[in-house]
Amino acid sequence: MRVQTEEWQSFVPGVRMYKGKMTLFWNGEELYDYENGDWLVYSEEERETWQVVIFLPGVEVIPDRTFWKCDNLETVIMSDTVERIEKSAFKGCKSLTFVQLSRNLEYIAEMVFYRCVSLTSMFIPPSCREIREKAFFCCEKLIIFSVPQHTEIGRNVFVRTALLEASPFFSGMYENYEEVNDWVKNGLLQGDEYALHRACSSFHPLDEVIFEIVRRQGLQAFKKPDSIGITPVEYLEHNPFADVD
Known part of the structure; x- marks a missing residue:
C-alpha cells in the first residue's frame, strides 16, 4: 500500500477500515508508557487488529516502543515530518513487510526493527545520519537494504538477516561488523x-x-x-x- 501525499490532508486521527485494512491514522499521541510498561489509549487487543499505520503530517518523533509487538501490523507509511525513530519503536512486529520511511528521517535508534521477521527490504533516505546498533537484528528475511554512503551504521545491525548470510563475510559464528557495514554501503553494488x-x-x-x-x-x-x-x-x-x- 502506497499513499499519495495529497491524500494526507484529508485524514483524521483514529482507527478505521481503509482500503480493506484496519488502519491507525497516527497524529503522534503517546501510545505506550515506557516507564510503567502500560499501553495507553488503545488496549493490547485493539493494537492486535492494526494492519496499517499511516503517520499524519506533524509527527516528528516516534517514541520508545510505540508500536512494540503490534503482531498483525503489515504496513507503515511515514509522513515526511518524521525525523527520529527511538529505541524498539517497532520491535517484534512479526508481520511487518512494508515500510515507507520519512524523506527527512535523520536517526534510527537501537533495536527499532528488532525481530521484524517478515521484513524483506529497507530503503534509507539520504537525510539519515545514523543507524544505531541492532536496529535490524533478527530481521531474518531482510535481503534488500539501500543506504547512503554517509550514513553511520552501528554494531550488529545486520546480525541474523538474509543479507548478512548472503554476504562474503558470513561464517555462521562471527562477523566483523565494520567490514559488513562497509560492504553494504560501498561494495555490494559496485561496478x-x-x-x-x-x-x-x-x-x-x-x-x-x-x-x-x-x-x-x-x-x-x-x-x-x-x-x-x-x-x-x-x-x-x-x-x-x-x-x-
Whole structure:
C-alpha cells in the first residue's frame, strides 16, 4: 500500500477500515508508557487488529516502543515530518513487510526493527545520519537494504538477516561488523555491471538514468541478479520511493 501525499490532508486521527485494512491514522499521541510498561489509549487487543499505520503530517518523533509487538501490523507509511525513530519503536512486529520511511528521517535508534521477521527490504533516505546498533537484528528475511554512503551504521545491525548470510563475510559464528557495514554501503553494488541495480535501488530512481543504462546493457539487464541474487526489477518493486513506469 502506497499513499499519495495529497491524500494526507484529508485524514483524521483514529482507527478505521481503509482500503480493506484496519488502519491507525497516527497524529503522534503517546501510545505506550515506557516507564510503567502500560499501553495507553488503545488496549493490547485493539493494537492486535492494526494492519496499517499511516503517520499524519506533524509527527516528528516516534517514541520508545510505540508500536512494540503490534503482531498483525503489515504496513507503515511515514509522513515526511518524521525525523527520529527511538529505541524498539517497532520491535517484534512479526508481520511487518512494508515500510515507507520519512524523506527527512535523520536517526534510527537501537533495536527499532528488532525481530521484524517478515521484513524483506529497507530503503534509507539520504537525510539519515545514523543507524544505531541492532536496529535490524533478527530481521531474518531482510535481503534488500539501500543506504547512503554517509550514513553511520552501528554494531550488529545486520546480525541474523538474509543479507548478512548472503554476504562474503558470513561464517555462521562471527562477523566483523565494520567490514559488513562497509560492504553494504560501498561494495555490494559496485561496478558498471550493477549500474542498473544501483539506479533502481536509489532514493529517487530516474527514468532517464534507467533508460540510458538499459540502452547500453540491453533489456536483459533488468533480469540479471546481483551478488546476493536480487534483480533490478525486484529493487524497483520493493522501492517505496520509486515512481518509474
